[in-house]
Amino acid sequence: MKFLCLECDRQMAFDERAVPGDGTMAAVFKCPECGRKTAMLANPMETQLVSSLGVKVGGRTVPDANFEGIRSGVATGSDEAFEPPAASPGAVRWSVEAVERLGLVPSFVRGMVKKIYTDYAKERGIEEMTPAVMDRARTDLGLEGM
């Protein structure tokens, strides 16, 4: 940050700085040519912003690996994206047999299919998903081949 004296077209020199202690910051710049002074006053938020910018500029805060992870996740798709949070109330348990059956569903629609079955079970107060429930849902919802 620089301050220029318009009259002299000179860069003003840092003259004094005061930090009153309430988070504000005052800096005075003085023109070496004509002696004109100008002051910069920053409120607590601005002072913090300037300080934090000074810390972050020039340093990487996010490693490359994170971006790679996001990119590959988007490229391949993920069943997890369709699943409700594990701890959500009224979550439907999937039996081993039901999970195996779900594994036969093409991966690109598996998440959606699982959600359809899960919603079906939730609406009927069914706590555990089994192949029998899947058969019933398929008949009820007309989902042949799922």
Ligand SMILES: [Zn+2]
């Ligand atoms: Zn000047």
